[in-house]
Amino acid sequence: MLPRPLLLCLQGLLLGRFTQACPPPCQCYDGTKVFCSGEEIWDIPEGLPGNATQLFFVETSLTTIGSGPFSNHSSLARLVFLNNPSLSLEAGAFGEWPRLTELEVSGSNLSALSGEAFGSLLELRKLSLTFSALRALEPGLFNRMPGLEALHLQGNQIEALPPKIFSPLRELRVLDLSHNPMAQVPDRLFDPLARLQVLKLSNISLARLPLGTFRLLRRLQELSLDRNALADLPPGAFSGLTHLRRLQLQHNALTSLRPYIFSCLPSLDFLNLEGNRLSALPAGLLRGTPKLSQLFAASNRLETIPEGIFSNLFQLQTIVLSHNRLTHLPAGAFRDLSSLTTLQLDHNNLTALAGDTFHNLTSLEVLDLTGNRLQTLPEGIFDFNDYLFGVAMKDNPWVCDCRLASLASWIRNWSAPLNSQTFCASPDHLKGWALPALPQEQLVCLAAPGQADSSLSPGEAETGRSPCTYSDPEGTVQLTCDAAACHRLTVHLPPQRALTGQGPAYDSDWVLNSSCGRVKVSVAIRAEPGVTAREEEALSHNRRSEP
Template identity: 35%
Template sequence: MVKITLLRTLLFCELLASNLHLTWGCPAMCDCFKGVKVFCSGFNITQVPTNIPINATGIMFLETSISTVENASFARYRDLKNIMFVSNYIKSINRDAFSGLFHLTALEISVNPLSALEPGTFSELTELRKLTITHNAIKVLPCGLLDNTTKLEILALQGNHIFKMCSSIFYQLENLQELNLGSNKIVQLPIDLLKPLGNLQILKLNHNPLSEFIPGTFNMLGNLTDLTLDSNYITRIYNFTFEKMTSLKRLSLNSNSIKDLSPFAFSTLHNLAWLTIERNQIAVLPFGTFDGLESLIHLSLGGNQLQTIPWGIFYSLDKLEKIILSKNQIEQLQNSAFLGLESLTHLHLDYNNLRSIESQIFQNLTNLHVISLHHNKLKMLPDGIFDGLYNLISVTLHSNPWRCDCLITNLRNWIYENREYIQLSQLVCEEPPHLQGMTIKHLKTRELNCTRQQVPSFKNLDTIPIKDLDISNPLVTCKSHYSDNGNIDITCEVLDCKGINIAIWNKNTPAPLSHAYTKEELLCPANITFTIIAV
């Protein structure tokens, strides 16, 4: 009620402002502005008044008790261009209610208990450009309903109960540019329904029980730029689904039940700039998923079930500026996760299960402005992980179980050094118990127990070629990352069957810090893992 009253006030003010003064002699419960715009509101109005100024060009009925729009209700008003019925009690509209309105360009019938429309209801509205029939109770769109409305450009039908449509209902609407069928009960689109709409640019099918599309459903929509399919029951995107929609710039698939994306499902969408597939059930991104999307600048995969980011999956997205991977189940990020994303400015990884991140993950992402890593399971970050990111303005790291020992020193220093340039969220220690609840930026060096613990360098251990003393070629290539318990896990790919000796040295002295692992007579395993315990 408050919203309708506010709408009434705003519309009244708009009419008043644009027409300056009222004309007397209007129907009761109506206001006339310069004699050409009429505003009628009040529950005492039970039918369309008969004494509307003959030269009226626009009329609006808001919150009246009109239940039926009779035949020829507006036949006398040949200059009418705009009629609006909003929040009335209209249950029926006679077939010839709008007869004689040869100059009408806009008609709205919204928020009424209207459940049906007869074929031919709009057949004399040959100049109609915009038709809005929203938030009523329409169930069926019969054949012939839109006959002769060939100049129609915008058709809004959202918020009804539509479950059935004549497959040829749009056959005369070759000039239609925008179609909204959202928030209805459409289970399946007839294969030829959209075929006549070659000039359509915007199509909204959100909030329907659509589960799949017959091959060819969208094939004639070569000029479509915006497609909204949110909140349906779609389970899979096939290669053929969007292949002919080469002008598409924005595609929204949020809140469906999508589990599978076919490889190259979007490969023909070379002009797509905005792709959102949030709140689905995607666990795996197949190779080639995003190939062909060279114009993409925004990608959102938040709220899915991703556990890993495949190597090079985003490699072709060299124009991508924003990627949202929030609310997934990602546990680890390898250096190869974001290869090719040199234009990226916003990276959102919050609300995952991240435990470890490799040190070079952001190495080529020098345009990053925002990094979001809050609400994960991070206990530490590699030294120098943010080095070279000179465009950063915001880093959120809060709500992680930070372990505040000597290994956190570099992160603490980085926070302190960048406090005036970068917006940083508050970091609080989770471990050890005596530092729990302390903010990291306020920690003193003596509290971090660095005198009794040497700090191994993650960065220097990132890639380690291990050579036999007698040959110049490496026997093993190793990579390392910190584990949750503070140790360093080193995974090595064996390139030659020789003895292997792994050791960690303090950079200031040649003495080993912990222990050396030696294994003779290897049987050429694919890889082996060493755990180095810092002492």
């Protein structure tokens, strides 16, 4: 059934202003377009304009179309029945109309068609018998439609097709058999359709492809095999399809692919492998598809991708590898992809990325790393991606220390809104901090006892002072010193009690350790006479940042 808003929109487009009286409850526009709708319509109304070129019957109570109601409409070019659930067609219902080019019957309970239902429609170009209850098609049903170019049969209950049902349709360009419980197609069913450009076999419960099913479809440009039960593609399944541009194989049961299954598709632009059971992709899988621009392989079981699988795909713009099991990417995984704008690696098991992983992607605009196991990223990993404006990184266990300083700065400058929900997982005192809001001075590295101490930040490392960072076991107090002096003290205090003006508001001692030795730090915060609580808070903040 078509949605009610769509029907109202269609009615509005057809009607505009009324220029001629029509038999109620129909409405006419310019005397050539007629729109009839309403449950009170049980038969074709009398008095319809004889020069009408388009007739629409929408959501009526029409039951039977016999052989006579349109005998006086020799100018009719388009006849449409939408959502008329009780409709049935008698033999010769549509007679011999010299000008009829489009006929549609959709959304009815029509379960069978007489072989004579369509008479002789020599000029018919488009026939739609969709979303009804058709269970079978009689042999010879299309014998008197030699000029048919588009045949839509999707959304019925067709379980089998006569082997030569399409033999008369030598001019057919579009064939849609989707959403029928066919399970199989007869051998050589499509052989007569040498001019076919679009073939849709989505969701027909197809479990296997007979060898050579498409071998004579030399002009085919789009093939949809998605949402079936295909577990294997036979050798040469797509041989000869040199003009094929779109291939849809998503949501099947494929566990593997033959190395050169797509090698005969030099015009392929769009390939969808989503929702299968692929654990690996052969290294040479895409070598015969130089024009590929969009590749979708999400929701499989891939643990890695072969090195060089994308080599020489200079027109590739989109790669989607989301919801797999990727643990690592080989060196140079994305080399030669100078046109790539979108790369989705989200919801995998990636734990680390090489610093040059994205350096060749000079056109990259969108990168999704959400839902992996990344703790940090190498400094400068995005230095060669001048057009990169969106990097999604939430749901990773980010370790917010000095190694993340460069990335945090990049996020604040270029991708903060997209990462407002990107949080630190450690250390404990920063857990839950949103990365874009994290102050740069918080990103420090603490030295473990007995190890050489790391610098407080990349900036201090460049000064050559080789500072030591002293810390308590909880990481709540950090003191950074070099050979000449101590330069920074950071203290994370618990919630402060109300200030009374008498006695210390906070007073505590710590023993801090580092590889350089041990130091004792005492901090006391007192309310000064005449200082308000707000001013004392400001003073307390200053004391936390001064040695």
